[in-house]
Amino acid sequence: MNRTKADTAESTQSAERLAAVDSILATEEPLIPSSGFLASVMERIHEQARLPLPIPFPWKRALPGVLFFIGALVWGAVELVRHGLPAGSGITLTQPHLSATLERPLQQAAWVALALCVSLLSWLLSRRLAGRSGLL
């Protein structure tokens, strides 16, 4: 019983305390924008409207190139697996034996793949950062 009374008193006190902060923060005289605000916003909007539209990335033109690179990567990976791992031997940690003619192109392909991965990651990171800062 006493406990309930104490709880009620505490909650009443808490509510009163809340009222003090609430009354201060909720009652605030509204700020009236300065007389030139509307004009200055519209001036900047018109300025922005006059600017030429940003050139969009030519996805249609780039698509064959992108497809070619993806195809080359897939082909490189398939070739690497086919020549690197002898049939039935299972996966081992030892370096696969490659024929001398294939070794150099595959190394180059691996570097290209790595560069593409780094580019993709940096593009994704920059998009993420730009999105966070509200630029996009």
Next chain:
Amino acid sequence: MNPAISSTSDLARADITAVDRVLAGDVQAFEGIVRRWQGPLVNMAWRYCRDRGRAEELAQEAFIRAWRNLIQWRRESSFSTWLFALAANVYRSELKCFPIVNIPLDSIAEPSTPAAQHHALASRLSADTVRRAVLALPLRYREPLILFYFHEMNLSRAAATMRLPEGTLKARLSRARALLRRRFPQLEAEHMSMELAILNAGKEA
């Protein structure tokens, strides 16, 4: 018919019409949007920085961002909800890049007991101190508090502006208020005694 509801729906209709015109290429139609929302956006920015010049700059940036991204308003929510959320995002990121000069919450002195003849001025000063103390709170608690009171203590509208679940906002709000109450215990006592005095005066009358 409720005039408030009627005016709200009129506003919403006017916004939709203006947005359609802007999207059709009529840049001047955006003026209606700026005219209608300049007050709320400047006031919201003011609560974020307590600097009039900066508030207008921030509000201007928000309008420009809104104009650029108008096509992204999917009309699932009202235009005002979308605009406030965008503005909050702009204010947050702009103030992150160029923060306002803040003093730590602990170093803000609580206003002293006012002399009777200066009561009005003193209460105004103490209210201003509390409002400025909001800016000294960590951003995590500051923003919910700013938006909750900006939206006249409407929790769901504040949550929509912050794009947060209501429960999360409520928890942060509660923590923010607790921090403020702990910082200003004397103010609470003064407020309570003032309330009592008003109550007693009412009884005597």
